[in-house]
Amino acid sequence: MSTYQVIFQPSGRRGRVEEGKTLLEASRELGVDIEAVCGGAKKCGKCKVKIEEGFFEKFNIDSKMGNLSPFQPEEEGKFITEEMIGDGYRLACIAKVQGDILVFVPEESRGATQVVLEIGKEGRVFNLDPAVTKYYVELKPATLEDHTGDYERLAEALHKKYNLPPNLGIDYFCLNQLPNVIRDGNWNVTATVWNDKEIIHVESGLVEKCVGLAVDIGTTTVAAYLCDLKTGETLVRDSMMNPQVRYGEDVLSRITYHMMNDDGMEKMHNAIIEGLNTLAARMTKKIDMTPNDILEVTLVFNTVMQHIALNIDPKFVGRSPFTAGVKSSLDIKARDLGIKVNRCANVHTLPVEAGFVGPDNVSVLIAEEPYKQDKEIRLVIDIGTNGEIDVGNSKKLMCTSCATGPALEGAQIKFGMRAAPGAIERILIDPESLEPTYKVIGKEEWYPDIEKTDAKGICGSAIIDIIAELFKTGIINKSGRFNLKQLEAKTPRVRKGEDGRPEYVLAWAKETSIGKDVTITQGDVRAVQLAKAALYCGAEYLMEKYGVNKVDSVTLAGAFGSYIDRESALTMGMFPDCELEKVQAVGNAAGDGAKLALLDRGKRKEAMEVAHSVEFVETAVEPDFQDRFALAMAFPHATHKFPSIQHILDKIPKR
Structure with missing residues (x-):
């Protein structure tokens, strides 16, 4: 097969790439980090690159647009404007190499090392009794x-x-x-x-080092923890986008991809195994060890991710009655899965509860232990692309799952991105001037104390902040619509976007590192509404079937769980009303549970007991689900009362 010279600037990375590979694939081969929230699924438009045309004597190549595959409908118009086409822009996930090419990666498209990892709650107590x-x-x-x-x-x-x-x-x-x-x-x-x-x-001889790997395989994000099995210490934390995202943003789309493509299952299985091997090599290198030193692995995931990782056909999980291929915990040799750690090492997976509620939810439960509460009724929400919800205490525990979608993790949001340098992580809006105050990862000062913030996008915690702030200041109304007519004369930050739909300008182009305004659009608001309505409905059904109209506490877990502002989350209506002091964010509890199962065999036994005792509720088949979902789309809800934040709701301007 023919190969061609591909050069990426400003990094200077270059190499020969096989004909027909996309620029995104070429970037990965050559070690160039291009932002691709959807994993190359042609859905997010984040991987824009600029093709430099002409003969470059230094590299002895003639670079031209004709050396790439033709424009496709997925990129023309939707993600790349006519002006950008004239300037030589393409989507790296679509443009295929057909000749020598020089590619410039704009600042907004450059991926960055994720700095806010999925860190759980400090101070969890456990027995050190590894397998x-x-x-x-x-x-x-x-x-x-x-x-x-x-x-x-x-x-x-x-x-x-x-x-x-x-x-x-x-x-x-x-x-x-x-x-x-x-x-x-x-x-x-x-x-x-x-x-x-x-x-x-x-x-x-005498060898004391003994390490194991705990991994939470989420639909969008994979979080890994390298642990010392003799002390219980977490030696290295790392994470990556789930490489399966290119085959679908949620579990159902991945099941569909498997069913529509003969090699779909093989591709998705290989993708996650390669991802695990990358993490194992990367993490052990940081402490001068090798993957061969990893002697035990624990994996947690939702049911579909479990099936794909274990190479079990997942299609029946997606069909009524949503039956899993296996529900029990498993012990499998790492070599049988292709995981490149010590070839004799064991991989332990936690059990499935039911349907889409998989080992990741069991992992959250053994970390948070609501089943050990005698009186307090707890609501535990694991926020992710596939959300899991639990209600109960030692007397009874009920659970469900809901299709939250990836919006809260940055996907489907116009300027959404991972929590990396340049990402806006916290936001406040002045109720009078409607001017924002925000903080960017990598900067100590808040805007406007620092004029040049180098912002280039918005990460998960800030997405919740900004939607809540837009509602609290009356920029959007209860239904989520922008109050454009009333406010566009008051502030230039509320305006019509290029598509003619309303948006709020969070950061002006001069403040950013991408040379364009960072905005929150009407489409972004709708994506968040869909996610928060799914969570609310799941919690509402569980509470109703449990027989309570109010819970004693709410625990928020998930990829950015430690960074969620509880007031913003409740103001949005992500969950039913609860006193704010009883709302707690605990970070990646699923990852914590995976670590506990790695370090304590007793937790593995506890996980089996919990999985067998919890009562699963399938909310999506409820006859009034669509009606309840529509009501939950409103901020914070169309009809339900929120006495805990009524003082906040009373201050919202009537526009």
Whole structure:
């Protein structure tokens, strides 16, 4: 197959790329980070690049637009204006290489290292009892008089010194290397034993380091934690966009992709396994270790992500009665999944509750432990592309799931982005002047104390802030519509956008690093309304079936859970009314639960008990679901009262 020279500026990265690959694929091969919230699904328009035309003597290439595949309907008009076409802009996820090309990546399209990781709640108490333990033994060397096999000799020594079972097994690949390892260590070795049942790793001499990997595979984001299994310390945190996003933004679209493409399942499975391998290599490198040092892995995910990661056909999860292929917790060899850690390592997955409520929700529950509350009735909401909700206490626990969509995580929002340098993370709007005050990740000062903020987009926590602020200041009304006629004469920040629809200018072009205004559009407001209405309806149904009209506390978890402003969330109507002091944001509780299951075998047993006892409610089949959903679209709700924030609602200007 023909290859062509592709050069990316301003990074200067270059290399030969196979004909037919997209510029986005080429960028990944060459280590150029281009923003692509949708993962290359041709839906977000964030991956705009500019094609530089002409002969570049320094590189000895003739770069021209004709060296790319023709414009496609997905990019022309919707994401790229006629003026931009004239300036040589294309979408990197669509334009395919057909000749030598020089590509300039604008500031707004440059991806950045995510700096606000999915950090959970500090100070969770747990027992340190991991599934893998290292044992050091000094063996008696073999002699002509003692013909005991190396494996039997090791098993006997472990039994005598540590009282491990006498019939201890050994992994086949570990056994392959055993004779050499024992003799390299002069008969002194460290054996790693899994669950007091099987020897999975043997190292020469005394080796104390012992690490495991806990991963929360979300629909949009993958969060990983490299942990010390001897101390319980989290050594490295890392995260990435779920590489499956290119095949669909939500679980149902990924099931559809699998059903419509013969190789769809294979592509999605390989994508997440490659992502896990990338994280394992990247994280161990930071502490001078290798993926081979990872001896245990725990995975949590929603039910569809579970099936795809384990290469189990997910189509029946998407059809009534929404049956999972497997509900129990599993222990699988990492090598069988293609996960490149120690080849003898075990991968433990938490159990499924029911339907779309998967191991990730079980993980949230074992982290937050609402089932240990005797009196207080808790509402726990895990905010993500697929939202999970729980209500109850020690007497009874009920759960459901809802299709929230990726809007709250930045996708489907015109200037939405990951929490990286340049992302606006907090916002306030003055109720009189309607002027904003905002903070950008990477900057200490708030605007307007700093004039040049270098903003280039808005991350999840700020998306909730800005919608709440627009409502509190009367810029949008209860239905979510902009009060354009009343306000466009009052402030230039409320105006009609290029598409003729209303928008609010959050940051003027001169303040940003992308040379254009950062705005919140009518379409952005609608996307958030759909997400918050789904969460509200799920909570409403659960509370009704539980037999309560008010909960004692609300716990917000999820990708940006630690950074959600609880007042903004309640003002929007993301959940039914609750006293603000009883609303708590705990960060990525699913990730915390994955860590707990990695570090404490007791939590794995607890997870099975919880999964069997929780009562699942399928809200989408309720006959009045659409009517309730429509009411929940309003801010904070069309009919329900919110006494906890009535003092805020009373101050909203009537426009």
